[in-house]
Amino acid sequence: MRCFNDKLAEKIARAPRVFFFFDYDGTLTPIVQRPEKAVLKKDVRESLRALSRFKGVKIAIVSGRSLKDLQGVAGPIPGAIYAGNHGLEIKSKDFNWIYPAAKQAAKVMARIRADLKKKIRPVAGMLLENKTLGISLHYRLVPESKVASLYAQFQKAIAPWLRLGMIRVQEGKKVWEVRFRPRLWHKGKIVQQLLKKHCQGGRFLPVFFGDDRTDEDAFGALSSSGITVKVTQNPRAVSKARYYIHSPAEVFDFLRYLIQSRRAHFRGICS
Numbered sequence: 227m228r229c230f231n232d233k234l235a236e237k238i239a240r241a242p243r244v245f246f247f248f249d250y251d252g253t254l255t256p257i258v259q260r261p262e263k264a265v266l267k268k269d270v271r272e273s274l275r276a277l278s279r280f281k282g283v284k285i286a287i288v289s290g291r292s293l294k295d296l297q298g299v300a301g302p303i304p305g306a307i308y309a310g311n312h313g314l315e316i317k318s319k320d321f322n323w324i325y326p327a328a329k330q331a332a333k334v335m336a337r338i339r340a341d342l343k344k345k346i347r348p349v350a351g352m353l354l355e356n357k358t359l360g361i362s363l364h365y366r367l368v369p370e371s372k373v374a375s376l377y378a379q380f381q382k383a384i385a386p387w388l389r390l391g392m393i394r395v396q397e398g399k400k401v402w403e404v405r406f407r408p409r410l411w412h413k414g415k416i417v418q419q420l421l422k423k424h425c426q427g428g429r430f431l432p433v434f435f436g437d438d439r440t441d442e443d444a445f446g447a448l449s450s451s452g453i454t455v456k457v458t459q460n461p462r463a464v465s466k467a468r469y470y471i472h473s474p475a476e477v478f479d480f481l482r483y484l485i486q487s488r489r490a491h492f493r494g495i496c497s
């Protein structure tokens with residue numbers, strides 16, 4: 227990966243049409259001990275609002291959180307598209323969409339959740355989060371010495387469900403995620419769908435910022451057509467992203483630059 231640089235920032239600022247995709251946790255907001263505390267800072271939200279008001283700019287926040295949860299922590303950004311559960315649930319001011327099989331899946335997930343609760347011995351610090359179409363087992367606050375045994379219990383409990391083929395288990399940052407994942411649906415697909423649906427009037431430059439494994443699908447999908455940026459402290463990390471930026475704070479710096487720059491370059495056509 228190459229460092230996200232001024233030249234690239236300028237290219238994005240000057241592009242007549244840009245479709246921004248932002249992952250949420252670890253990208254727009256730092257990773258925190260408890261997911262419910264990751265509320266978007268007011269000045270970041272204001273920047274996203276300002277950005278979404280420019281003509282020729284679209285914004286989507288694409289997260290593994292449930293849609294309801296994502297809307298809660300991100301707060302209202304009237305011009306943005308919110309895509310929860312990796313795009314299985316989407317909402318913007320013009321439309322609502324839910325993956326067709328998702329209703330059925332919610333019932334299965336409820337059964338899996340009950341099963342995990344029954345089979346995993348609770349450990350201090352563990353947090354089993356209900357995402358309707360997914361379950362997250364957070365272990366950030368679990369003592370290091372207990373993580374391995376917790377994982378073993380989790381694996382044993384989830385194995386029969388995995389064999390049924392309806393779910394996937396993914397490891398994130400101090401979290402094991404169980405999610406209803408239709409084989410062909412991931413962040414890469416949702417990005418392509420949103421581009422297709424919203425950009426019939428002309429070509430948009432897709433720009434994707436993300437920090438975690440599930441963002442890799444989107445990096446891959448946009449590898450030839452867009453600008454892909456991984457938020458990471460480690461530029462040598464293996465990733466399909468072309469560029470890296472160090473932190474959510476740097477993403478925010480870029481947002482502020484972008485607003486200033488677009489105001490200067492696009493004077494007269496911004497609403």
Ligand SMILES: [Mg+2]
Nearest residue numbers: 249251252438
């Ligand atoms: Mg993330």
